[in-house]
Amino acid sequence: MTHATPYTHLPVVPCDAPFLPLVERIRREATVVDNRIVRIDHFLNHRIEPLFMRDLGQAMAERIHRFRPELILTAESSGIAPALATAGVLNLPLVYAKKYAPDNPSPPLARVIASPTRGGQIMLRVAEGYLTPGMRIALVDDFLAQGGTALALADIVAEAGAELVVTGFVVEKQFQDGRAGLVQRGLPIATLARITQLQAGSVIMAGDRA
């Protein structure tokens, strides 16, 4: 599928093409905790290098522009930097879902999800008026793990009558299988690096030899 897009200066890159500078940095610099958690906080969360983040945004834009999004959607906080970098390349507005305590009454455009990083549950909510019916939305986030955030945002987009046309993640943790739920909904998935497995304190990336 190749649509003409207004971004004639951008190459069309397949959704699953690894972005090698990122893959290399994960290989060299990631810390693995308990064979379960991958930490690349020093350039993706907590601490951000603006030029590298700009490169990640460029790589993401090259993989998603052919779906002709009109708005980039993400969730606070760790999605904001990669989504803003992507939105900057495509010159599209960015909207982010905010997180609230789940004990509020259930407002429009909100979903309660499990929060693996914080524990317990959290309510994701998109402010009203920014997602309009028929609008083509691209979701951009830092990690695809179990997919809870992505599915909740997909529900919110549907509730607004808008159309989720592509999802993009800087890093996919394939061993947590968030991909399945998105594929089931027919959503294209762009990823810049895919971690197949965590083993003996090391990261095994898609494309590594067995």
Next chain:
Amino acid sequence: MTHATPYTHLPVVPCDAPFLPLVERIRREATVVDNRIVRIDHFLNHRIEPLFMRDLGQAMAERIHRFRPELILTAESSGIAPALATAGVLNLPLVYAKKYAPDNPSPPLARVIASPTRGGQIMLRVAEGYLTPGMRIALVDDFLAQGGTALALADIVAEAGAELVVTGFVVEKQFQDGRAGLVQRGLPIATLARITQLQAGSVIMAGDRA
């Protein structure tokens, strides 16, 4: 005070020089709630226009580069976009404090503050290892209101042995007097727009005629 900086391509702009495109947008587009809350969510929080955010980052960089910061510090979530835009112009790393429930044991580099937007209290924490002794830090955030976040981050910077050399805020709400606490600590304050007063549903900006 004018230090030579590596940013010879950037003009040196006084800290209190209004950034007129922002001042104009606030005048035209801000919504005032209860003569107390100013909403410019549609371009500063919730929804972000990347090109305008880049302009804000450029304007902030022009006001703070002469303090020769080595790192930009902010707090999640709404500080991330303006801080990243500023860090991008200066090509400096960005670190952001994350927010946690305050009922955890008190770790290093953390401070509990009141949370006017969420209600109750929240713990701001900077991950260890990113602020190093002697490092020159610039704080960049979206709003200066009562100054609680800025003072907590100043304390965290001091705990790390680093030096807070300048603070920068996209919008100052002068009627909430956060400035006093920062001035008392001798901190320079850069602002792009100053709201003097909210009156009968309108925003009175610094420089407006009485």
